[in-house]
Amino acid sequence: MSVDEDDSEMDFSEDDCGYEDYYNTAEDCDVEQIDLYKTDPEYFAFECLNVEQVERLLNESVEMLSNNLQITPSLAKMLLHNHEWGCLTITAEYRRDAGRLLVTSCVKPPVPPDTSNSSSSVGMRISCPVCVSSILWDKFSSLCCGHSFCNMCWAMHFEVQITAGISTGISCMAKGCEVLAPEDFVLTLLTKPQLRDKYQQFAFKDYVKSHPQLRFCPGPNCQVVLRSKEPKAKRAICSYCKTMFCFRCGGDYHAPTDCNTIRKWLTKCADDSETANYISAHTKDCPRCHICIEKNGGCNHMQCYNCKHDFCWMCLGDWKCHGSEYYECSRYKENPNIANESAHAQAREALKKYLHYYERWENHCKSLRLEEQTLTKIKSRINIKVMNSSGTWIDWQYLMDAAALLAKCRYTLQYTYPYAYYMEPGPRKELFEYQQAQLEAEIENLSWKIERAESTDRGELENQIDIAEKRRTTLLKDFLEV
Amino acid sequence: MANNIAAQRIQREFKEVIKSDEVAKCAIRVELVNDNYTELKGEIAGPPDTPYEGGNFVLEIKVPETYPFNPPKVRFITKIWHPNISSVTGAICLDILRDQWAAAMTLRTVLLSLQALMAAAEPDDPQDAVVAKQYKDDQEMFRLTAKHWTAKYAGGPGGNPDFEMKIRRLTDMGVEEDQARVALSSYNWDLERATEQLFS
Numbered sequence: 001m002s003v004d005e006d007d008s009e010m011d012f013s014e015d016d017c018g019y020e021d022y023y024n025t026a027e028d029c030d031v032e033q034i035d036l037y038k039t040d041p042e043y044f045a046f047e048c049l050n051v052e053q054v055e056r057l058l059n060e061s062v063e064m065l066s067n068n069l070q071i072t073p074s075l076a077k078m079l080l081h082n083h084e085w086g087c088l089t090i091t092a093e094y095r096r097d098a099g100r101l102l103v104t105s106c107v108k109p110p111v112p113p114d115t116s117n118s119s120s121s122v123g124m125r126i127s128c129p130v131c132v133s134s135i136l137w138d139k140f141s142s143l144c145c146g147h148s149f150c151n152m153c154w155a156m157h158f159e160v161q162i163t164a165g166i167s168t169g170i171s172c173m174a175k176g177c178e179v180l181a182p183e184d185f186v187l188t189l190l191t192k193p194q195l196r197d198k199y200q201q202f203a204f205k206d207y208v209k210s211h212p213q214l215r216f217c218p219g220p221n222c223q224v225v226l227r228s229k230e231p232k233a234k235r236a237i238c239s240y241c242k243t244m245f246c247f248r249c250g251g252d253y254h255a256p257t258d259c260n261t262i263r264k265w266l267t268k269c270a271d272d273s274e275t276a277n278y279i280s281a282h283t284k285d286c287p288r289c290h291i292c293i294e295k296n297g298g299c300n301h302m303q304c305y306n307c308k309h310d311f312c313w314m315c316l317g318d319w320k321c322h323g324s325e326y327y328e329c330s331r332y333k334e335n336p337n338i339a340n341e342s343a344h345a346q347a348r349e350a351l352k353k354y355l356h357y358y359e360r361w362e363n364h365c366k367s368l369r370l371e372e373q374t375l376t377k378i379k380s381r382i383n384i385k386v387m388n389s390s391g392t393w394i395d396w397q398y399l400m401d402a403a404a405l406l407a408k409c410r411y412t413l414q415y416t417y418p419y420a421y422y423m424e425p426g427p428r429k430e431l432f433e434y435q436q437a438q439l440e441a442e443i444e445n446l447s448w449k450i451e452r453a454e455s456t457d458r459g460e461l462e463n464q465i466d467i468a469e470k471r472r473t474t475l476l477k478d479f480l481e482v
Numbered sequence: 483m484a485n486n487i488a489a490q491r492i493q494r495e496f497k498e499v500i501k502s503d504e505v506a507k508c509a510i511r512v513e514l515v516n517d518n519y520t521e522l523k524g525e526i527a528g529p530p531d532t533p534y535e536g537g538n539f540v541l542e543i544k545v546p547e548t549y550p551f552n553p554p555k556v557r558f559i560t561k562i563w564h565p566n567i568s569s570v571t572g573a574i575c576l577d578i579l580r581d582q583w584a585a586a587m588t589l590r591t592v593l594l595s596l597q598a599l600m601a602a603a604e605p606d607d608p609q610d611a612v613v614a615k616q617y618k619d620d621q622e623m624f625r626l627t628a629k630h631w632t633a634k635y636a637g638g639p640g641g642n643p644d645f646e647m648k649i650r651r652l653t654d655m656g657v658e659e660d661q662a663r664v665a666l667s668s669y670n671w672d673l674e675r676a677t678e679q680l681f682s
Binding site for chain 2: 129130131132133147149153156157159160161171172173174175176177
């Protein structure tokens with residue numbers, strides 16, 4: 001397909017509805033939830049919250065715990081942060097052995113503080129162990145470990161820690177003491193408004209990150225927090241910036257591949273891109289028949305296995321001009337190590353396998369981008385039709401649906417390749433690759449029909465949409481494990 | 483402000499170390515390098531019953547502006563063969579000089595901790611992977627090598643004629659002495675492999 005459209009047509013994008021809109025419709029479905037879990041393997045219940053809503057949610061937990069156990073909200077918050085916000089487990093633990101819970105949560109020291117020499121009288125001056133200045137005793141503070149330091153030093157300590165990005169993890173200044181400073185202690189002693197803000201921001205981030213039901217939207221500059229009561233490796237879409245991601249790992253959505261496999265795959269792709277580059281640099285096309293040839297021996301006299309053309313690897317010139325005497329090209333010499341030949345062959349085989357999957361993965365990724373342009377083209381085509389009074393926008397809406405579904409299917413197809421790459425050979429892999437091939441065939445079919453939408457009957461196209469989506473759902477039902 | 487605390491603290495600590503028992507026993511020492519208390523020179527005596535015994539190890543101590551809320555930056559000036567200290571740069575891997583630092587710690591604690599580290603290495607948390615591997619695989623080879631380094635760089639007792647001879651073989655070939663020592667130490671004093679590495 002060609003993409004050369006003139007500007008006037010390109011300008012047509014008054015509504016920004018992209019592919020993502022397709023996914024959002026899933027939420028508006030008025031079908032029963034239970035049914036959705038059965039019929040749609042990707043169904044995932046979640047909500048998008050703003051900062052205030054998250055704060056309210058966190059405060060509810062804090063309030064509940066502090067009422068249950070009759071402890072200060074600040075302490076309740078520390079306990080919740082340390083125990084994945086599990087109100088019930090904390091309450092149970094606290095009732096069983098409050099002392100142990102507080103020690104393991106770094107709220108209290110393992111050994112109770114020595115209070116024998118803490119008799120202070122009004123007007124008495126003590127030396128602060130940190131700044132070694134002699135200061136009035138009432139300008140000192142300590143955590144429940146009893147290690148006393150002057151308020152100025154505490155404030156300075158907080159400043160240094162916050163500047164280093166630490167908030168909920170700020171501990172006592174004494175040697176080897178791991179008791180953590182609660183929020184209210186920090187905020188009482190920290191006076192600079194800018195630092196107080198920073199502290200609260202960092203602490204908020206820590207709280208959200210420690211909460212199993214909450215995830216920050218990974219979209220750039222997006223403040224939205226997504227919440228799901230069953231935090232699984234499922235598809236989440238931010239309602240604000242439309243970023244689509246895996247709720248569990250926060251990366252791009254990757255069904256049917258699981259979080260660990262996709263991480264392995266992406267790391268491999270990043271690592272091996274150099275290898276792939278090397279290979280592409282070490283293969284050349286036959287100058288006569290243009291078949292791709294890889295040089296695997298030391299000799300630069302190449303004979304194409306396809307057309308039997310003799311040529312020089314270095315200059316790609318005809319070998320006939322390379323006489324037996326001196327010539328420039330012979331300087332390039334390799335040492336073909338016969339002993340390593342089998343290992344070399346093995347490595348090549350492994351690389352071949354990887355490249356097979358990688359090429360397809362890359363190719364579908366590229367197709368996705370190209371089909372995004374198709375969507376723009378469809379929009380302009382519809383626009384022309386509507387202008388020419390052949391149907392209304394609503395009449396042609398099915399074309400948009402088809403394009404959105406195509407994107408959705410191709411996205412899943414792209415992510416089937418890492419899955420297949422790491423699969424053990426066997427009947428299950430055969431089934432997977434069979435289904436993958438079926439999906440691929442239907443997708444290409446759909447793509448073909450969309451590009452030629454005018455000559456395709458609407459019923460036929462809608463039928464193709466249905467088949468492609470069914471293939472996708474079947475594959476996910478059989479292989480998506482979350 | 484913070485700067486003020488740093489200087490105030492270092493002055494006080496400096497006096498503390500000078501008066502301490504360890505100084506009396508010649509185990510540790512600190513010296514000022516400049517007037518504004520931002521850099522000091524430390525010295526540790528090699529702990530007894532270790533390959534470092536009899537050696538004197540010089541440290542570079544840099545005091546950051548945010549001291550004591552951040553740890554001092556310390557490294558060995560004297561070359562030393564130890565799993566947790568880089569044989570090339572003298573950089574130290576010790577938790578209290580990183581995230582386990584506490585504002586209430588002092589130069590004295592740092593120096594004493596370093597002395598303890600010299601007596602009890604932690605090869606599972608290495609700074610120098612080559613040394614750590616030797617420490618784990620061949621304790622005796624490690625001990626001899628560390629002792630040789632102590633004699634050579636820290637004024638420790640005893641020589642090792644065998645090691646000296648091997649170093650001379652390499653220096654005769656035009657290799658710098660320190661470089662020859664590192665290569666030989668890294669290859670368990672296998673002259674052939676060290677030569678191979680140096681000339682490859």
